[in-house]
Amino acid sequence: MWAKAFERKESLPLPKVWRNHFNDLRPPVDMQLQGTSSWINLLTKRDHRVPKGWKAGSENSEAH
């Protein structure tokens, strides 16, 4: 799946900064949003919500 995503982002005319987002560590998908409107979730920022414990483990170069 990620290999397909990689190929797709390479083939699209995206700015470099957008391409590099591919390397970001993404939070897990919120399954509560299944069946809801992605546009409404984007505008209300509902899709920005992450689990409370997510930050503790993300992007930490001093990890155990």
Place this chain on the structure above:
Amino acid sequence: MSQLRDLLENSEEKVFTAEFPTIDGAGMAKVISNVERLAPWFTAVNATDNPAAHAHASNMSVAIALKAHGLEPIMQIACRDKNRLAIQADLVGAALHGIENVSLMTGDDVTAGDEPESRRVFDLDSAQAISVAHSLNNGVYLSGRSIKPPTNFYIGAVENAAAPPLEYRVQRALKKYRAGARFLQLQICFHADRLETFCDGVSKATPALHLLPTIVLLKGAHQLHFMNDKVPGIDVPLAIIERVEKSSDQREAAYELALEQARHALAQPQVRGLHIADFRHDDTLVRLMKDLGRIPQPTRQPSLR
């Protein structure tokens, strides 16, 4: 502290790990006989989690048995079969039994196995699962609920240096590093140039991600054909297959190939040792270890915490 962590983080010594055979019906006798075979040569062994999407005795049960019989486990967790609740339960349960090394991976798709009609889970991907394990080390479940005291996992992952898109493999490894992984067991690689490029890329990015390339012990060309045709992410160049196939002694040719690959891998930057997958199940494993200059370690005492 796990011996694996101690050696990788605090020494220059080469570290050898191995794939522990899957357990189906032969009971604890098979576990014990393999522990006796592997313990003198390996710092830790992988307790696999339904490898290649085939069901076997569980990762947790094998890891507990390994620890009980004195061989340090690296408990693998694949995201294919478990959601985030089950993965966290596996991790905290492993900590309960004193299992300190974990390796988190996405896992082969169900179509690679013998029950392709199974439901896929993939609630987390490998980097997210690594991050969740790291959160537990910081004393927090993904929900935010605290764990006191926190877990103390030495977190590993896997990567394939030889599968396309090659230009992204180093970035993907570094993503796992940023998520919390500190060692990477690399998939079997039959392209020396690709392994060199990968190791070079990782070494230029960080000195703190330890690499353990996999070396596979095979019986002959038929197993090379099988890996090339059936195992996801593995490509065996025709020249390598023909080198073994046209030899008058295929077993010996396959061994020489493995020894050559092992020496090449150990010479790469950032490589701290090897991970061995033995599909021969004969005395070749000992021969390889001796040819690489390994000295058998005294067998450790069983450890039940």
